Amino acid sequence: MNKLFRSSTDSKLTGLCGGIAEWLGVNPTLIRLIVVISALCSFGTVTLMYFIASMLVPKMPYSHF
Numbered sequence: 001m002n003k004l005f006r007s008s009t010d011s012k013l014t015g016l017c018g019g020i021a022e023w024l025g026v027n028p029t030l031i032r033l034i035v036v037i038s039a040l041c042s043f044g045t046v047t048l049m050y051f052i053a054s055m056l057v058p059k060m061p062y063s064h065f
Helices: 016-023 027-041 044-057
Strands: none
Touching: 016 027, 016 044, 027 044
């Protein structure tokens, strides 16, 4: 089973969406779109959860490249 890491190579803001996309095996743009639409519809709750998750999910170690 793969571990979830923030992406070092596919990072726009914190690398969380890129890491989730790598973990799920989908296009990072799809994950980013889902996060943005969810953030707009949730009155900021998703934005808060995004930044908390960015602090909790570790950055991908260089040995995984």
